Each structure stands twice: as C-alpha cells, then as structure tokens.
Amino acid sequence: MNQEKLQDLQDKARIVRIETLKSIGHLGVGHVGGAMSIVEVLTYLYYAEMHIDPKAPRMPERDRLVLSKGHAGPTLYSILALKGFFPMEWLLTLNQGGTKLPSHCDRNLTPGIDMTTGSLGQGLSAAIGIALATRLDKRGNHVYAIIGDGESQEGQVWEAAMSAAMFKVGNLIAFTDYNKMQIDGMTKDIMDIDALESKWLSFGWHVQRINGHDMQAIEDAVTRAKTVTDRPSMIVLDTIKGKGCTCAENLVGSHNMPISAEQLEEALTALGAEASAKGGN
Amino acid sequence: MAKDMRDVYAQTLVDLAENDDRICVLEADLMNATGTKVFKQRFPERMFDVGVAEANMVGVASGLSAEGKIPFAASFGTFASRRTFDQFFLSANYAQLNVKLVGTDPGITAQFNGGTHMPFEDIGMMRLVPNLVIIEPSDLVSCEALIRAAAAHQGSMYIRMHRKGSNTIYDENEQFELGKGKVLVDGTDVTLIAAGFVMVPEALKAAEILKKEGISAAVIDMHTIKPLDNELVLAYAKKTGAIVTCENHQVTGGLGGAVAELLTAEYPALLGRIGAQDMFGQVGTQDYLIKAYEMTAEDIAQKAMATISKK
Ligand SMILES: Cc1ncc(C[n+]2csc(CCOP(=O)(O)OP(=O)(O)O)c2C)c(N)n1
Ligand SMILES: [Mg+2]
Numbered sequence: 001m002n003q004e005k006l007q008d009l010q011d012k013a014r015i016v017r018i019e020t021l022k023s024i025g026h027l028g029v030g031h032v033g034g035a036m037s038i039v040e041v042l043t044y045l046y047y048a049e050m051h052i053d054p055k056a057p058r059m060p061e062r063d064r065l066v067l068s069k070g071h072a073g074p075t076l077y078s079i080l081a082l083k084g085f086f087p088m089e090w091l092l093t094l095n096q097g098g099t100k101l102p103s104h105c106d107r108n109l110t111p112g113i114d115m116t117t118g119s120l121g122q123g124l125s126a127a128i129g130i131a132l133a134t135r136l137d138k139r140g141n142h143v144y145a146i147i148g149d150g151e152s153q154e155g156q157v158w159e160a161a162m163s164a165a166m167f168k169v170g171n172l173i174a175f176t177d178y179n180k181m182q183i184d185g186m187t188k189d190i191m192d193i194d195a196l197e198s199k200w201l202s203f204g205w206h207v208q209r210i211n212g213h214d215m216q217a218i219e220d221a222v223t224r225a226k227t228v229t230d231r232p233s234m235i236v237l238d239t240i241k242g243k244g245c246t247c248a249e250n251l252v253g254s255h256n257m258p259i260s261a262e263q264l265e266e267a268l269t270a271l272g273a274e275a276s277a278k279g280g281n
Numbered sequence: 282m283a284k285d286m287r288d289v290y291a292q293t294l295v296d297l298a299e300n301d302d303r304i305c306v307l308e309a310d311l312m313n314a315t316g317t318k319v320f321k322q323r324f325p326e327r328m329f330d331v332g333v334a335e336a337n338m339v340g341v342a343s344g345l346s347a348e349g350k351i352p353f354a355a356s357f358g359t360f361a362s363r364r365t366f367d368q369f370f371l372s373a374n375y376a377q378l379n380v381k382l383v384g385t386d387p388g389i390t391a392q393f394n395g396g397t398h399m400p401f402e403d404i405g406m407m408r409l410v411p412n413l414v415i416i417e418p419s420d421l422v423s424c425e426a427l428i429r430a431a432a433a434h435q436g437s438m439y440i441r442m443h444r445k446g447s448n449t450i451y452d453e454n455e456q457f458e459l460g461k462g463k464v465l466v467d468g469t470d471v472t473l474i475a476a477g478f479v480m481v482p483e484a485l486k487a488a489e490i491l492k493k494e495g496i497s498a499a500v501i502d503m504h505t506i507k508p509l510d511n512e513l514v515l516a517y518a519k520k521t522g523a524i525v526t527c528e529n530h531q532v533t534g535g536l537g538g539a540v541a542e543l544l545t546a547e548y549p550a551l552l553g554r555i556g557a558q559d560m561f562g563q564v565g566t567q568d569y570l571i572k573a574y575e576m577t578a579e580d581i582a583q584k585a586m587a588t589i590s591k592k
Contacts, residue, residue: 118397191332
C-alpha cells in the first residue's frame with residue numbers, strides 16, 4: 001500500500017484504540033488486553049478490505065466476520081460505531097443494563113455483528129457454516145474469523161480445523177491472535193500451543209505468520225490468502241497483549257482489568273487523543 | 282478480613298490436601314478467577330491447569346478419580362456445566378467415579394460477562410444426572426463446611442459456588458450435613474426456600490418485609506438441592522401451606538422444579554417460584570439484574586403475598 005493509505009490506516013487504528021479505551025474506561029473494567037491486540041487486523045479488515053455497508057448491516061453479499069474471541073467485542077464495537085453502523089454514544093453504554101453492546105459479541109443486539117460468541121472455541125465452527133452457506137448460495141464474499149491463542153486450546157477449534165480443510169472452504173480466512181497470553185499466564189507455561197504454523201499446515205490449511213500490528217503485512221497476507229481458493233487460510237498474528245495502552249501493554253494482568261480515570265487519561269494522552277477527537281471518521 | 286468466597290474454597294482445599302494426598306485441583310485457565318493459585322503454590326504437583334479446555338479437564342479429573350484421587354475441577358458455571366456435560370455425565374458419573382465439579386459465578390453474579398457467561402440452567406442439567414449431589418453454599422461458613430463434606434463424600438458432586446464477596450449467615454461452629462436444609466427463621470404463614478449467596482440473604486430480607494405486613498414467613502437455606510431434603514420441605518408445606526422458592530436460576534429444573542415435583546407427588550401445597558422465568562442471561566450490574574429478573578427481597582415478599590392469597 002502507498003504511504004498515504006498506510007498512514008491513514010495507522011491513524012484509524014489509533015482512533016479505534018482511543019474509542020475502545022474510552023468505552024471500557026467509562027465502565028471502569030474490561031478485557032483491555034485482548035481488545036488491544038486485534039486493533040490492527042480489525043481496522044484493516046473493516047476499513048480496507050471487507051465489503052460491508054453500515055446502512056445495510058445484513059446485506060446478503062457482505063463479507064462476514066466472526067470474532068470468536070468474543071470478549072474483544074469492544075474493539076469491534078468502536079469500529080462499527082466509527083463506520084456508522086450505530087451512534088458513537090452507544091460506546092459509552094458498554095456492559096450497562098439494557099445496552100446493545102454486551103461484553104461478548106451478540107448478533108441480535110448489535111448491528112454489524114455477524115455471530116454471537118463468548119464461549120471460547122465455538123466461533124470457528126460457525127464461520128465454517130457461514131462459509132459453506134455462502135458457497136451453497138453461490139455468493140462471492142469472504143468469511144473472516146479471529147480466534148485467540150488461549151482459545152486454541154479448546155478441542156473444538158481442531159475439530160473445526162479438520163472440517164474446514166475437508167470441506168475445502170476456500171472462502172474462509174482465519175486469524176489467530178497470538179499474543180502469547182491467556183488468563184492464568186503465558187500460553188507456553190499454561191498449555192503450550194506452539195508450532196502453531198505446523199499444526200495448521202498439517203490440518204490442511206494454507207498458513208502464514210506475520211506481525212499482527214503491521215498494516216502492510218496484514219494487507220499482503222490477506223491478499224495472498226484470497227488467491228488460495230482450494231483450502232481455508234490461517235494467518236497467525238504475532239501480537240502484543242494490551243498493545244498501545246500504557247497501563248496494559250504486555251501484561252498478563254491486562255486480560256480483564258480495572259482501569260482508573262488516571263490510567264485512562266494517561267493512555268489516551270499517550271495515544272494523542274485530543275488531536276483526534278474531532279476528525280474521528 | 283473481607284475474604285471472598287473463592288478464598289475460602291481455595292484455602293479449604295489447601296487445608297484438606299495437607300492431610301489427604303488424594304486431593305487434586307484442576308482448572309481451565311480460570312485459576313486466577315477461582316483463587317486456587319494458593320493451592321498451586323503449596324501443592325504444584327497436584328494442580329493441573331489444562332488451559333481453555335473444560336471437557337478435557339473433566340475427562341482428566343475422571344481418570345484421576347479412577348485411580349483413587351479426589352479431584353476438584355472448576356470453571357465458570359456455564360462452561361463447567363454446558364461444555365463438559367457429556368464428559369461429566371459419562372466419564373465421571375455413569376462410571377461411578379468421584380469428581381467434584383465446581384461451577385462459579387452462578388446466575389446474575391456473572392454481571393459484566395453477560396448472557397454467554399450467566400448460568401441459569403446448570404442445576405437443571407445436573408439434577409438429571411442420577412445420584413449426583415448438588416450443593417450451593419450461601420455464606421463463607423457453609424462454604425467451608427460443605428467443601429469439607431464434599432471431599433468426604435464418596436461420589437461425584439456439582440458445587441455451585443459464588444466467587445467474589447463475602448457474607449455471614451452462620452456461626453463459625455455451625456454444623457452442616459449434605460441433604461439437610463437449614464431453618465434460618467421459623468414461621469407459620471409461608472415458607473421461603475432459598476439457595477445460594479444471593480438468594481438466601483434476599484429471602485431473609487423478604488421475611489422482614491413480610492413481618493411488617495403481619496405475615497410470619499419461615500426461611501430455609503436449601504444448601505443441598507439434590508438430594509432435596511424432602512422431609513423438611515413436606516414438614517413446612519404442612520405447617521405453612523404455602524411455599525416460595527428463591528433461586529438464582531431458571532424457576533424450572535432447579536430448586537423450584539425440585540420442590541414442585543415433590544409437592545405434586547406428596548403433599549400438594551401452594552407454590553410460588555422466584556428466579557429467571559424462561560429467560561436467557563444478559564449483561565449488567567448485579568443490582569440491575571436482580572431487578573430485571575424480579576429476584577429482589579421485595580419481589581419475594583410480593584410473590585409470598587400473592588401465593589398466600591390463594592389459600
Ligand atoms: C469456553 C470458555 N471457557 C472459558 C472462558 C473464560 N475466558 C475468557 S477469555 C479467556 C482466555 C482466553 O485467552 P485468549 O484466547 O488467548 O484470549 P486473548 O489473549 O486474546 O484475550 C478465558 C479462559 C470462556 N469465555 N469460554
Ligand atoms: Mg491470548
């Protein structure tokens with residue numbers, strides 16, 4: 001991508017971080033770590049890749065995304081709000097009684113959410129079903145899925161891995177948010193999932209591994225994945241949990257953390273929040 | 282001293298393990314939530330954190346039990362029940378082994394984790410497992426006593442455990458027996474049968490409200506939901522003629538369901554049921570949710586009056 005597009009996407013990612021932190025910070029607690037680690041991939045997909053229309057959130061020919069690590073919903077909510085799927089004010093209702101933005105993604109409550117998730121391990125299977133239906137209906141759209149590295153310890157993920165290859169769902173592009181951390185510690189210390197690339201390869205997938213915070217690398221990987229049509233694609237994202245949030249970056253404790261007004265202020269300042277407050281779209 | 286219930290759970294397991302090398306603890310990436318890090322520190326070789334893999338956890342626990350160990354395996358109540366049901370049913374229970382499955386964050390206490398994490402059905406599912414013993418402690422004292430009773434009980438159990446926060450209902454030396462409910466307040470007009478950390482205190486408050494209305498309400502802490510204390514329920518059905526069950530769960534399948542089944546078969550009496558009315562969970566504060574699901578002391582008092590009025 002050219003310098004201008006790169007700059008623009010990086011700036012969008014910065015704004016997404018700001019809005020996500022504001023929404024979690026307003027409540028005072030939330031899944032900061034896993035929300036921050038997928039900011040780049042979601043920003044890239046929604047701003048530069050996916051065929052979507054905020055005015056028609058359920059249009060049949062749209063690209064779909066299943067956020068299987070549903071606890072990172074707030075990042076997706078920020079993007080959907082910024083893109084106009086619903087009013088920005090909704091972001092400040094996160095997790096409050098009666099909200100349309102619950103901690104975990106809910107396809108019935110939130111415009112733009114394609115699948116309900118929150119019980120880890122289930123989203124990839126659903127994404128396969130969506131991809132199969134897409135094929136049956138002879139639509140050309142793509143289906144994206146994002147799973148966590150801790151989530152990858154669920155057996156269902158590997159049942160899904162097998163069936164996606166068997167059914168040759170070439171329109172499915174999945175990402176693993178390999179931030180190396182889960183709730184109880186580092187994944188390598190709790191239940192090592194390493195050799196992820198060879199695992200997915202041996203399950204019959206097309207596999208790439210990239211820096212998950214590098215927009216250019218994400219674009220290149222998605223472009224390449226789209227040329228592979230006889231197999232599902234896995235893009236392993238090397239990421240940093242809590243990335244870009246001063247009080248959370250690279251901390252296991254960032255998984256579901258309280259965030260004080262001072263911490264929020266500090267994080268927003270570091271992200272240059274003032275400057276962006278106006279030109280948020 | 283403000284301990285959380287989870288600290289009592291974890292510390293009791295450590296205490297038990299000091300004198301019983303069969304005690305093991307299993308977690309599925311929620312050790313930090315369940316509070317069992319203290320167990321890992323004291324007995325690292327007897328703690329198995331399988332990662333985010335609940336079904337595997339219960340399978341491994343079953344194997345440990347087959348060799349005579351006493352495994353306590355925990356997750357959020359939703360995942361402990363729904364994601365492991367077949368493993369727990371078959372490998373643990375049908376095989377007649379001794380697995381203590383712990384489901385935390387019952388009902389509305391899942392709060393900000395929302396509908397995906399809000400178990401309103403776990404007791405109902407578990408009640409269908411033959412011979413399974415199901416408990417739900419209401420305070421820290423009963424929590425410790427019942428965890429000790431669970432370790433001593435030969436056979437699998439489902440332990441529905443509140444995680445954060447503390448309250449005191451019982452004297453430190455109170456004795457508990459599995460399957461024997463506790464009469465906390467005696468009464469003659471209506472009996473409030475409650476279970477758990479949220480609902481037993483609400484029922485006690487409801488009895489106070491009713492007292493001001495001139496209604497004498499008995500309150501029972503039904504810490505063991507299965508086997509139900511039939512004798513006690515029937516005695517109070519006869520004594521008060523009206524019962525209101527109070528649970529942080531669907532009104533079907535759980536405590537309310539168990540009491541309804543018993544009354545219908547043995548001694549038909551008026552029954553009202555407080556709890557989720559065939560609804561999914563949702564996100565919000567506990568304050569918001571207890572009102573949304575009409576489970577407050579006021580709701581209980583209202584239900585009690587409505588039930589009595591049918592006499
Ligand atoms: C089936 C299931 N078990 C447990 C949980 C509780 N839980 C929520 S997030 C999480 C850790 C997930 O780790 P990872 O997938 O690495 O997420 P990330 O680091 O991206 O936040 C756990 C155990 C859950 N949501 N679903
Ligand atoms: Mg992770």
